[in-house]
Structure formats: C-alpha cells, structure tokens
Amino acid sequence: MSSRERIFATLYEAVAEPVAMTHTRPRLDxxxxxxxxHNAQATAATLDHVADEAGLPDxxxxxxASTNQTDVGIAVAPxxxxxxxxxxxxxxxxxATHPGAEVSVTGCIAAVAETGSVLMASGPTHPTTLNFLxxxxxxxxxxxxVVAHLEDAWVMIETMPRALNLITGPSRTAxxxxxxxxxAHGPRRLxxxxxxx
Amino acid sequence: MKFSPREFRSQAxxxxxxxxxxQALVRARSGFVNKRAKAxxxxxxxxxxxxxxxxxxxxxxxxxxxxxxxxEAGVLAAGGQVHWATDAAEARRIVVGxxxxxxxxxxxxxxxxxxxxxxxxxxxxxxxxxxxxxxxGEYIIQLAQEPPSHIVAPAVHKTREQVAELFAQHxxxxxxxxxxxxxxxxxxxxxxxxxxxxxxxDLGITGGNFLVADSGSVVLVTNEGNGDLSATLPKTHxxxxxxxxxxxxxxxxxxxLRVLAxxxxxxxxTTYTSVFTGARRATDETGPEEFHVVLVDNGRSAMLASELRxxxxxxxxxxxxxxxxxxxxxxxxxxxxxxPGPMGQVLTPWLLGPERAPDLAHACTLNGHxxxxxxxxxxxxxxxxxxRVREHESHVNTFAERWVFQQWTWWAKRPALYGWALRAKARxxxxxxxxxxxxxxxxxxxxxxxxxxxxxxxxxxxxxxMREKLRGAR
Numbered sequence: 001m002s003s004r005e006r007i008f009a010t011l012y013e014a015v016a017e018p019v020a021m022t023h024t025r026p027r028l029d030x031x032x033x034x035x036x037x038h039n040a041q042a043t044a045a046t047l048d049h050v051a052d053e054a055g056l057p058d059x060x061x062x063x064x065a066s067t068n069q070t071d072v073g074i075a076v077a078p079x080x081x082x083x084x085x086x087x088x089x090x091x092x093x094x095x096a097t098h099p100g101a102e103v104s105v106t107g108c109i110a111a112v113a114e115t116g117s118v119l120m121a122s123g124p125t126h127p128t129t130l131n132f133l134x135x136x137x138x139x140x141x142x143x144x145x146v147v148a149h150l151e152d153a154w155v156m157i158e159t160m161p162r163a164l165n166l167i168t169g170p171s172r173t174a175x176x177x178x179x180x181x182x183x184a185h186g187p188r189r190l191x192x193x194x195x196x197x
Numbered sequence: 198m199k200f201s202p203r204e205f206r207s208q209a210x211x212x213x214x215x216x217x218x219x220q221a222l223v224r225a226r227s228g229f230v231n232k233r234a235k236a237x238x239x240x241x242x243x244x245x246x247x248x249x250x251x252x253x254x255x256x257x258x259x260x261x262x263x264x265x266x267x268x269e270a271g272v273l274a275a276g277g278q279v280h281w282a283t284d285a286a287e288a289r290r291i292v293v294g295x296x297x298x299x300x301x302x303x304x305x306x307x308x309x310x311x312x313x314x315x316x317x318x319x320x321x322x323x324x325x326x327x328x329x330x331x332x333x334g335e336y337i338i339q340l341a342q343e344p345p346s347h348i349v350a351p352a353v354h355k356t357r358e359q360v361a362e363l364f365a366q367h368x369x370x371x372x373x374x375x376x377x378x379x380x381x382x383x384x385x386x387x388x389x390x391x392x393x394x395x396x397x398x399d400l401g402i403t404g405g406n407f408l409v410a411d412s413g414s415v416v417l418v419t420n421e422g423n424g425d426l427s428a429t430l431p432k433t434h435x436x437x438x439x440x441x442x443x444x445x446x447x448x449x450x451x452x453x454l455r456v457l458a459x460x461x462x463x464x465x466x467t468t469y470t471s472v473f474t475g476a477r478r479a480t481d482e483t484g485p486e487e488f489h490v491v492l493v494d495n496g497r498s499a500m501l502a503s504e505l506r507x508x509x510x511x512x513x514x515x516x517x518x519x520x521x522x523x524x525x526x527x528x529x530x531x532x533x534x535x536x537p538g539p540m541g542q543v544l545t546p547w548l549l550g551p552e553r554a555p556d557l558a559h560a561c562t563l564n565g566h567x568x569x570x571x572x573x574x575x576x577x578x579x580x581x582x583x584x585r586v587r588e589h590e591s592h593v594n595t596f597a598e599r600w601v602f603q604q605w606t607w608w609a610k611r612p613a614l615y616g617w618a619l620r621a622k623a624r625x626x627x628x629x630x631x632x633x634x635x636x637x638x639x640x641x642x643x644x645x646x647x648x649x650x651x652x653x654x655x656x657x658x659x660x661x662x663m664r665e666k667l668r669g670a671r
Contacts (some may be wrong), residue, residue, distance in 0.1 A: 002281070003281045003282060003283045003287060003494075006283055007440065007492075007494045008265075010494075010498035010499060010501075011261050011262040011440075011501065014261070014502040015260060015261070016258075016259035016260075017259060018256055018259060019252050019255050019256035019259060020252075021249065021253065021256060022249060023249065023448060023452065024242055024246060024249060024452075026240060026241075026242045026455070114465075115465050115466045117466060117470075122483070122484060123480065124481065124482065127482045127483040128483050129429060129430070129483045132422050132425050132429065150451045150454070150455075151447075151448060151451055154447045154451070160275065160472070160474040161478070162275075162476065162477055162478055162481055162484045163425075163429070163471060163472065163473055164471065164472035164474075165469065166466070166469070166470040166471070166472075167468065167469060168464075168465075168466045168467070168470070170468070171420070171421055171468055171469075173333045173334075173384060173420060174350070175334035175352055175421075176333070176337075176352070176355070176357055176360055176383055176384065177221075177224065177356065178224060178228040178353065179380050181380055181381055181384045183384070183388065184333055184384060184387075184420065184421035184422060184423070185331065185391065185395075185421045185423045185426055186421065186422025186425070186426075186469065187422075
C-alpha cells in the first residue's frame, strides 16, 4: 500500500457530516475609494491622485523627487508600459550581477477597500519580481478597480495565475523586540497613484 | 542550546530565573495581547466571523479525504506535483530527494512550522545542502542555533543587543557591524545578507497557511516578503504542509484570513497574502519551473480519529500562547519542542508520544483564556484535560501521582464524606497558618510546594458558604 493509500484509509474512517455554513462579510462605509485610501494609509502606504492617464508620468516624477529618489533605475510592468512612454519597460532580472531597478511601476487587478490592499496577478504583463525586489513599488490604480471586499477581488480572476499577490502596505517585520520596521525583504515604500476612470 | 519536552520542569525553572528572557516576555505579552484586543474591537463582526471560521474548519476536517483529493487534482492540473508523507522521516526523504534530483546547493527557506516539526533543516544539511532561514526571526535563531520560542515571532526572546552580537559574529564583514545596535540598521543588515541568499538559492521551501481544494492553490501569508521571494526566485519551490490545512474554496480561506492576522499580530491582514497555483506558465518570465507540495500526515490522521480531533482546526496564529499565563511566565523554549503554549501541550505529547513529554499537559491552570481567544474555537482546556486522562491511562505519570488521584477518586465518589473531610481539612489548615498569609510547606507535600504556595483557607468551605447564601436567599 502506498503512503497516499495508507493516509486516505485512516482519513476515511474519521469522515463525518458536512456542516451547514453562513458567510459574513464585514459591513463597510459606502465611499469605497475613501475607505481604500484610509486603510491603505493605515498600513503605511502613500497615495496620490491624478485626473487622467496623461498626468501619470509627472505624478511619478514628482513622487520620486519628493522622496529623493532621483537617478534611480525604474522598471515598468509591460502591461502598463504605454502609460509611461519615456521609461523603459523591463522586468527586474533575478540575477545577482544585474544592477536591478530601485523602483518598479505596475498596475493591479483590483484595490480592496476593506483592507487597503492591491491585488497583483503574475503573467507576461506583470512579472512577480516587480512586486518584491525593488526598494519602492509604485502601483497605478483606476478608481473603477476599487472593490469593497476581498471576495470581490477574487472574482476578478478568471483562471488562477501561478501567483496572486495581495499586497497590504510595504514589507515589514517586528521580529526584533516587537518593534515595527518597514522594508524587511520586500519594498520599503508602497506608493499608490489613483487615476480617475 | 538543546531543549527537550522531557526536561520541562528544569527548563521552566531556568526560564523563570532568566532575567533577559523575563523582560522579553513581559514586552511580548503586552504587545500581542493589546494589538489583538484593538483589532478585534475595530471589527464588530469578529465574533460572527470567529464562529464561521470554526464551522469552516470543522466542516473541512469532516470531509478531509474529499477535499484533499480535489486539492491534489488541482495541483496536478496546474503543472505541480503532490507528495504524501505518512511520517516525518518520509517527509524528509521526499524533500531531500527533490533537492538532490535538482542538484540543489542552497535552500532559501520561508518559515514553516511543519518543516520544524519534521526536522527538515538537519536532514538537508546532512545531505550537504546549505539551508538559510529567510524570515528575520527564524534567521536570528538559526544563527544562534536555537529552536523557535514562538510560532509567529520565533526570536521574541532575543534582545537587539543579542541580535547585533550574532550578526557581528556571523557576518564578519567589517568593524562597522560590531557597532550595529539600532533596529533599523539590524533589519537592513539582514536584508542585505539575505538578498544574496534569495538570488543564489536554487531551491525555495515554504510552508502553507491554507490549501484551497477547488483550485489546487496554496495560500501563504507573510509580512516580510521572504516567503514570496523564496517561492519566486529559485528554480524549484517546495511547499511543506500538514494534511489538515485544506479548505474548500477561496471564500472559506477569506474568512480564515480575516481572523488569522487579527488573532496573531492584530493586523487586519498581513502585508503579503499570496496564492500559489502550480509552476511557472509557458508565458511567464518569472517563477519556479517546478512546484511541489509535500503533504505531511505524521500522526494527524490518527488524531482525527481520536478525542483530540478538534486540535486539527488550528490555523497557527499563536493567540493561545500569547494569552496563556504559563507561557507568559516561562516562554516557548521551556516547552522543549516546536509547538509551545496550549496548542503545544496537546500537539507535542500527541506527535512525540506522552512518555517523551510527560509534564506538558500539567503546565496548565485550566483558566480557559486560550479557548476564549482561539479564532477557530478549539476547546483547548478540554483537550489538555483529555491529554491528562490519556497520560493517566498510559501510565506515564509517577506512582505517587497515580496514588494521590486514586485516593482522591475514592473520596470524591462519596460526597457526604468528602464534604466532611474537606471541612475538617480547611479548619486544620486555617489554624496552622496566620490569617492572610500563605502556607509554604506541609509534611509529605514538599514537591508540590516547590514553586508554589497555598493561600490560607478562611476556615469555611465553599459548600458552607453556598449553603448559608441559599438559606439567606430564601
């Protein structure tokens, strides 16, 4: 008998009836965009707004200047490269010899008001490394991508990609003396630029 | 430093006398308890969600084989592989086998409690493979060659000075390191060193918080991002998970996520919640070429058929230990193995055998705080009591203990006699000590009084007082 068969033989002996279940979602404020922004800021993410896509390159440049990130390597996700025509679009290569980019700019599948999170799906238009390797991650969110609950974000996914990354604020650790410190292994800064539309 | 559940008494003694540890424990206790309380107060639906989370776990355990079969089919359909391990040795063989087949030299490891349970690090190292823990807390204790003392914050017992010393000793880059003492500098130093590990590792090993049956996905939560780098950069990703971790769909996983981080660290959600489904797709530029899930039984299926079944609901948040007065006094190392606190008092004797952890089930005041905060409603005091019964039946407790319980049973079965004897004893003890003070010794009971005292009885028993009160009420 294989290990699998042995395990299942014991498990089948302990089977019991399914349990009737309800599913509750937390009640949320009506203004989802305001709620998203409030919750995202509570996780130490920063925010900016632009009226339309044409304003994105300037908003990015202003943010980088205001955080003293000038003369840095920027990688733009292929999926939104046309929004930043002046910037090159290259995934950050997971290679120690590659200088890598300090800043990544990506889109998202959805932004979740409940938790202030952004949802990323891996794929050719959005390599996963962009979410984790840079020092700063800039996320472009359209107001119509803001959903209420986590469940509303999952339904935006048609077929499961290799990796879904639900990101709630910049990387952090409290492993030394329970003291919160941003930028453990992932980005030190998470900046969201919200575009109307 | 070696710890063993068999040495619980001496380890607990040592912990109580360790001043640095006591400071760390005080800080940790208030931190975790306050953060959870705040998060729970901010979510009016928390108790409803907690009840639903309990039902989700009970339901999943009730139909575990069906859900596991579904999960397995999902992983295979997404280009992954599933391995079944009946015990720790088989799980180690499987993981080391994959590593050798892929000719892996270096492993970037995310935090996995089941990995600690099966002892995967020593097995990989024995095969000549370099294993680097990438969760900051786990990395610190790996350098210190210590086991974790908390399942969420493994290095909660270490001070910043101790961490600085460890880094200076092991990184040995330059003089500058010796002077590192600020927490930001220490975190930066670990980030720099571990980034090299991520980039050079050829195998990533992580745990899994939930297994989603209908899509064959593994849900992993972290705050640092180390789990994601371990799962993304190396050519091969191995997930090690207990067979009990499966839930039907993302909907159930979502309810569990809502209670998990709030119970663990007081966050509404951890920074990274990732859902891994299979290996890199043909069009993907990043991600592992191979995706393996090693499902570990190691006593779980037998536990499911036992009176301790409810323990398998556990989602490893650590709330039970954060709220346990015994854990708060002695910390995690005293428990001697991977799982400390109330959950460990059930899991450790079960997984290792009661004879290897004879004292754990007794390190409990049955105050019930753990059950009140458990996000999936595990009746921990009942299970700890059941474990005591089990130990009594398997004769692991001492002859003296058994004799005392036998005597007590004889009296307890005779209520009138019991009441009379108790009254006599209360009066005797009352006369023996000054009122308001505490008894520190009694003949024959020297073992019991080591580390305890007995508040002087007021001279009357609870039964007397109740009788009086009822008479007054009438």
